[in-house]
Amino acid sequence: ASQHRLWPEIEKTVKQQVAMARMGIGECGSGWQLFAEDGEMKMYRREEEIDGMVVDPLKAVHVVKGITGHEVCHHFFSPQYRYDWETTLEQMTVLETISDDTLLFLQTHKRIWPASQRDVVFWSHIRKLPNDQDRDGPDIWTVVNNSTGHPDHPANVGKCVRIFLTVCLLCQTRVNPPKDGTPLSRENVSCKITYCSVVNPGGWAPASVLRAVYKREYPKFLKRFTAYVTNQTKNKPIMF
Numbered sequence: 296a297s298q299h300r301l302w303p304e305i306e307k308t309v310k311q312q313v314a315m316a317r318m319g320i321g322e323c324g325s326g327w328q329l330f331a332e333d334g335e336m337k338m339y340r341r342e343e344e345i346d347g348m349v350v351d352p353l354k355a356v357h358v359v360k361g362i363t364g365h366e367v368c369h370h371f372f373s374p375q376y377r378y379d380w381e382t383t384l385e386q387m388t389v390l391e392t393i394s395d396d397t398l399l400f401l402q403t404h405k406r407i408w409p410a411s412q413r414d415v416v417f418w419s420h421i422r423k424l425p426n427d428q429d430r431d432g433p434d435i436w437t438v439v440n441n442s443t444g445h446p447d448h449p450a451n452v453g454k455c456v457r458i459f460l461t462v463c464l465l466c467q468t469r470v471n472p473p474k475d476g477t478p479l480s481r482e483n484v485s486c487k488i489t490y491c492s493v494v495n496p497g498g499w500a501p502a503s504v505l506r507a508v509y510k511r512e513y514p515k516f517l518k519r520f521t522a523y524v525t526n527q528t529k530n531k532p533i534m535f
């Protein structure tokens with residue numbers, strides 16, 4: 296994979312996105328507003344526009360018991376699960392398998408009235424990172440998705456408006472070993488999830504519509520996705 300044309304961009308973007316995801320909301324610069332909260336899940340956004348288009352960066356933090364960072368990233372990255380948890384997905388195609396940890400996707404998402412339908416082309420990379428804070432702690436796992444061009448799928452040719460996105464899912468596993476030395480079980484693990492995303496909707500869509508859509512879709516997505524991983528893993532051996 297290191298010789299692939301996208302490799303330099305992937306390396307740079309992954310480092311950049313992981314650094315941003317690891318920063319707390321306070322360090323991330325001002326202007327973050329908490330817009331959704333549900334138990335352990337907290338969702339923040341910043342109101343930003345580019346050429347009059349809403350591109351509100353989003354940062355969500357969540358802690359989920361009973362699953363690990365590897366399991367969360369595995370189910371987010373792997374195409375075979377996506378239709379099960381991505382409710383706005385209409386069509387997903389793997390355009391290229393760049394390597395076993397890097398795929399190129401084309402996705403069309405369901406039309407959200409009154410805006411026109413959207414599609415997106417992005418590379419997706421999964422990676423295990425050393426836990427430099429706690430050397431003998433469990434590793435950190437991440438998936439970074441970033442829009443890219445593709446010669447066979449130029450933007451805005453068909454009925455869909457091409458969107459542009461950068462997404463980072465960063466997962467830190469926590470292990471609380473049982474006192475009485477019994478073997479580790481799912482009660483002893485939890486995962487701290489940070490999900491960062493910036494979606495540029497491409498062509499024009501009313502700011503009020505976009506903000507309403509994001510406000511509805513993001514909390515739904517993270518809750519549904521984490522519930523899906525919990526369900527998929529509950530009777531299986533723990534994947535660290």
Ligand SMILES: CCCCCc1ccc(-c2ccc(S(=O)(=O)CCO)cc2)cc1[C@H]1C[C@H]1c1ccccn1
Binds near residue numbers: 415494505509
């Ligand atoms: C007028 C609406 C224009 C934008 C519609 C749209 C398209 C794609 C996306 C999107 C595409 C990919 C990702 S991901 O994290 O890489 C996972 C892989 O699927 C995430 C979100 C988002 C939205 C916006 C609905 C909003 C929305 C927000 C979270 C979930 C679904 N929809």
